Amino acid sequence: MDVKDLLTETYDRLPDLVRAAVDGLSPEQLRWAPGPGANPIGWLVWHLTRIQDDHVADLLDADQVWTSGDWASRFxxxxxxxxxxYGHSPAQVAAVRPESAQALLDYYEAVAARTAPFLARLRxxxxxxxxxxAWDPPVTLGVRLVSVAEDDLQHVGQAGYVRGLLGAA
Structure with a gap:
């Protein structure tokens, strides 16, 4: 397995994890936080998707999926x-209000659909x-892709944990 295949395998696991974290949850459940300052499922999945969207768009020198269409209004x-x-205050976290689990899934799937062919072309x-x-040492493409995957995996794991706390697993 080469590194392109390894990255593809990693990113290809995310859609099922995102779906498992949000599928069937109501908007209220998506916004529920287990305690003060804790992040709700909807914010966690929105954020991991925003990070992938932002970073991959930058790598492609393209507009973000977020700014093309009505994605923002659905949140x-x-x-x-x-x-x-990144750096959201509790009030900013609470302002992320996905209209449904499907809104999170649709946005994630649109971002993943752009990431997959980018990974497939890597040499x-x-x-x-x-x-x-801007970093010391400077960030390479490989390091950036690992960073995005790490962020996504960490946050989808947190979303799954919060779902368990909801008793909605």
């Missing part, structure tokens, strides 16, 4: 391409290309 938000949830040498010089 009660503005189509701000800079709003990925080993591509992964060493520097994509962000």
């Amino acid at each position: 009660g938000l503005a189509a701000d391409p800079n709003d990925t949830g 080993p040498a591509d992964l060493d290309r520097v994509v962000d010089e």
